[in-house]
Amino acid sequence: MTIRRNLLGMAALLMAGPAFAQAPAATPAPVPGWAVGRPEGSTLAPHAPRLTVTPLDQVPVSSIRLPQGFQAEVFAHGIPGVRAIAEAPGGTLFAGTRAIGRVYAITRNPDGTTRTRIFAQGLPQPNGLVMIGNSLYIFAVNRVLRYDNVEANLDSPPAPVDLTAAFALPTEQEHGGNHHWKYASLGPDGRIYTNVGVNCNVCDTDRDKFALLVSFRPDGSDRRIEARGVRNSVGFAHHPTTRELWATNHGRDWVGDDNPQDSLLRVRRVGEDFGFPYCLGTWADPQYNRGRACSEFSQPAALLGPHTAVLGMRFYTGTMFPEQYRNQIFIARRGSWNRSRLSGYDVVVAHLDGQGNVTRVEEFLTGFRDDANQRFADRPAEVHVLRDGSLLVSGEQMGAIYRITYRR
Amino acid sequence: MSLRRTFAAALLAAATTLSTMGVAPAQDAQRGAALAEPCAQCHGANGRSQMPDIPSLAGQPADFITIQMILMREGLRQVPAMTQFAVGKSDQDIQDIAAWFATLPPGPPDDRRPLDRALFAAGQALSGPRHCATCHVSDYGGRAQIPRVAAQREDYLLHALTQYRDGLRAGPDTQMNGAVQGLSDADLVALAHYLSHKD
Numbered sequence: 174m175t176i177r178r179n180l181l182g183m184a185a186l187l188m189a190g191p192a193f194a195q196a197p198a199a200t201p202a203p204v205p206g207w208a209v210g211r212p213e214g215s216t217l218a219p220h221a222p223r224l225t226v227t228p229l230d231q232v233p234v235s236s237i238r239l240p241q242g243f244q245a246e247v248f249a250h251g252i253p254g255v256r257a258i259a260e261a262p263g264g265t266l267f268a269g270t271r272a273i274g275r276v277y278a279i280t281r282n283p284d285g286t287t288r289t290r291i292f293a294q295g296l297p298q299p300n301g302l303v304m305i306g307n308s309l310y311i312f313a314v315n316r317v318l319r320y321d322n323v324e325a326n327l328d329s330p331p332a333p334v335d336l337t338a339a340f341a342l343p344t345e346q347e348h349g350g351n352h353h354w355k356y357a358s359l360g361p362d363g364r365i366y367t368n369v370g371v372n373c374n375v376c377d378t379d380r381d382k383f384a385l386l387v388s389f390r391p392d393g394s395d396r397r398i399e400a401r402g403v404r405n406s407v408g409f410a411h412h413p414t415t416r417e418l419w420a421t422n423h424g425r426d427w428v429g430d431d432n433p434q435d436s437l438l439r440v441r442r443v444g445e446d447f448g449f450p451y452c453l454g455t456w457a458d459p460q461y462n463r464g465r466a467c468s469e470f471s472q473p474a475a476l477l478g479p480h481t482a483v484l485g486m487r488f489y490t491g492t493m494f495p496e497q498y499r500n501q502i503f504i505a506r507r508g509s510w511n512r513s514r515l516s517g518y519d520v521v522v523a524h525l526d527g528q529g530n531v532t533r534v535e536e537f538l539t540g541f542r543d544d545a546n547q548r549f550a551d552r553p554a555e556v557h558v559l560r561d562g563s564l565l566v567s568g569e570q571m572g573a574i575y576r577i578t579y580r581r
Numbered sequence: 582m583s584l585r586r587t588f589a590a591a592l593l594a595a596a597t598t599l600s601t602m603g604v605a606p607a608q609d610a611q612r613g614a615a616l617a618e619p620c621a622q623c624h625g626a627n628g629r630s631q632m633p634d635i636p637s638l639a640g641q642p643a644d645f646i647t648i649q650m651i652l653m654r655e656g657l658r659q660v661p662a663m664t665q666f667a668v669g670k671s672d673q674d675i676q677d678i679a680a681w682f683a684t685l686p687p688g689p690p691d692d693r694r695p696l697d698r699a700l701f702a703a704g705q706a707l708s709g710p711r712h713c714a715t716c717h718v719s720d721y722g723g724r725a726q727i728p729r730v731a732a733q734r735e736d737y738l739l740h741a742l743t744q745y746r747d748g749l750r751a752g753p754d755t756q757m758n759g760a761v762q763g764l765s766d767a768d769l770v771a772l773a774h775y776l777s778h779k780d
Contacts, residue, residue, distance in 0.1 A: 211712060218716040221644045221726035222753045224651045225672035272648075272753035274657045295656040346748060349762060350755030 210375060210427035210460060219510045220549075220570075222272045226251045227571040233550035234575060238540035242495075245538070248565055248576035249287040252277045255567045255574060257356060257485060258557040259302035259309070263324045266557070267292060267309055268567065268574070269300040271354055276302065276311055278327050279574070292323075292330055297345070300407070301355030303365050305391055310336075312355035312367055315344050317393065339393025343382060348372045352405040356485075361416045364388040364397075368420075370405035375425040375450050375461055384449045386420055386440070400440045402447040402470060408485040408555070413500055415529060417441060419474070421483035421504060424453055426511040432456060435483045436473035437504065437523055437531065445471045474523070475531040480509035481517030485555030491562025494579045501525060503537065503564060505553035518542035518549045520556060520566055538566060538577065608643060613681030616674055619666065620682075628685040631692065636737045640687025644725045646679035648753055658750060687722075689732040689780065696778050704775025707768055711760055713776075721779045726753055735777035742769045 229250050237245040249255075254270035255277065261267065266279040276299050278292040293299065293311060301312025309320045311333070317340045318333035345353050352370025360366050371384040378384055386400040386409065399418060409420035418440040424433035433453040447453075448470030450461040457467055477483045486504045501524050506517035520538035523531045541550040551568035558564055564577040620638070624630050628639030638646060652658035653667035654675070660667075708714065718724055721731035730738065744750035746761040746769065761769070 211715070215712075215715055216718070218724075218727065219754050219756065221648070224648055224753070225676060272657075273651065274655050297657070350748075350751070350758035353755075 217511055223570050224253050224273045232571050232573045236540040236550045239538055243577055243579050246576050248574045249279050249289055250573040252289050253572035255572055256554040256569050257300050257302050258555050259304045261304050261324050265324050267302050269302045271298040271300050290327055298354040301357035303357045303359050312357045314353045315342050336393045356407045358409055361411050365391055368406045398444050400445050402449040404449040410487050413488050413490050421486050430512045431479045434476040434479050435481050437475040437477055439474040447471050475534055478516050480512040482507040487556045487558050491558050493562025503556045505556050507552045507554050508549055515542055515547055520553050608676045608680030610680040610684050613677035617678045617681050628682050629688055629690055630734055631690055633736045634740050637733055638682040639685035641682055641729050642723050642725055643679040643683040645728045646682055647675050648726050650675040690734050700771050700774040701778055703771035707772055730776045731779040735773050738773035738776050739769055
């Protein structure tokens with residue numbers, strides 16, 4: 174079912190709750206998808222990104238709080254907007270961004286310091302990165318580019334192979350500007366996994382086209398729906414032993430401060446349905462439930478807090494951290510905007526039992542959120558386990574990557 | 582053009598609205614004033630543009646100017662007339678220029694056309710359902726990355742609104758594209774007139 178956005182918005186105007194009943198009846202224009210459910214008088218708006226270089230002495234590493242035995246240091250800085258991280262065979266880290274349109278390449282100097290280069294720039298929201306062998310795949314807004322033999326050409330990147338048509342992801346126009354940025358990862362089956370976010374805040378969308386996790390062969394062929402009813406996932410990884418796909422998922426906006434929650438999803442079988450827009454877990458959407466029983470849908474493995482903006486996640490596969498962290502999930506929570514008081518701005522750990530059930534979610538990296546003053550020092554957007562077992566955390570707001578180490 | 586730093590001016594520039602803690606205001610508005618001399622050719626001597634399709638910058642939030650200049654520098658926002666001024670500009674220069682314009686008192690252009698009450702009312706009727714004041718604030722003075730649109734040039738407002746609607750421009754996020762999605766040309770004309778007469 175394909176619903177034209179204009180008709181959709183008009184339907185929302187007619188069908189939505191009391192807030193929209195107050196809109197002037199003479200208004201001919203549809204309500205845009207992102208504003209569906211937005212209450213009158215709300216002044217909540219996204220926080221301004223910082224696209225300028227933050228001097229090292231202003232990178233808020235000293236704000237970071239960690240469990241006993243862990244330390245934080247600045248791994249790389251001067252990289253505005255840094256988000257997703259992908260590691261090349263030779264150890265080069267590639268880092269994607271959204272607003273500033275760059276992909277950075279970060280290498281380590283012999284003395285342990287890092288060097289950063291702008292590897293690609295002028296791209297629309299190049300946040301999705303996958304390394305396959307020596308080829309870097311960049312998923313921007315609707316552009317898929319493959320750069321071959323990248324580590325040998327960091328100073329003069331080769332012309333990319335354009336795979337946009339092969340992947341045939343929905344266009345920016347089809348998304349109506351909503352949730353069109355990508356995350357991407359390489360599965361243990363050699364396929365590329367990516368998200369197709371929903372084309373609105375909440376709406377009766379085409380559930381075969383939007384609100385999906387999908388996978389492809391690396392050439393863009395053989396699209397497969399891995400999970401549906403996933404509003405927008407901007408972080409996922411496969412379990413190192415069970416090979417199951419796990420993903421973070423953003424809940425919708427404008428249902429108040431405490432609903433619905435962002436979530437952690439465990440995809441046990443291909444094509445599983447997590448219920449968007451009808452349900453999230455046992456929570457029925459007040460406007461878009463459409464009479465569906467939430468028990469029809471797969472339940473999230475864990476709830477991760479309202480509007481916390483869960484992004485990058487990794488299973489901890491290193492050996493530097495204590496045994497209790499092995500194969501547990503580190504999750505970056507970038508932090509809320511659609512909430513009267515700030516939530517998130519931290520990294521949490523989801524602990525799993527032997528059956529893969531989440532037993533608890535605990536805070537790991539805190540200190541960026543200042544509750545008393547309702548301000549934040551940085552926004553974690555990605556985590557990445559280095560080969561030495563240390564954990565990298567991207568700080569998007571301050572353009573820095575932090576490195577977390579453990580000493581007994 | 583003097584590039585001499587005046588330390589007192591750093592205090593002037595403290596009007597940062599970035600909601601992050603621990604970041605010292607790095608902007609130097611006095612230095613920005615010198616760097617902004619070429620801007621006056623088009624954007625007006627006092628930051629109030631008298632040229633069609635050129636926006637006024639007086640009283641714009643510093644974050645807004647900074648982010649837009651960077652989007653132009655990076656080739657992500659295409660404004661041919663601005664390319665020579667944006668490409669190669671350092672973050673510091675951009676931040677200082679932004680701080681300077683943020684200190685200037687805003688106001689309408691000298692050639693603002695008379696108020697058309699019917700058109701103003703039509704624009705006002707759209708502003709509620711489109712939630713313009715949610716982000717641009719009730720006086721339309723803007724905040725952080727969100728621009729002041731009150732008393733902006735009407736021709737420029739229409740140009741910008743049309744670009745957002747037609748997908749020819751996006752900000753650091755796509756909120757504005759969503760906000761004007763589906764509006765007719767007549768709707769945009771009304772909105773531009775309404776905002777240009779908000780003082």
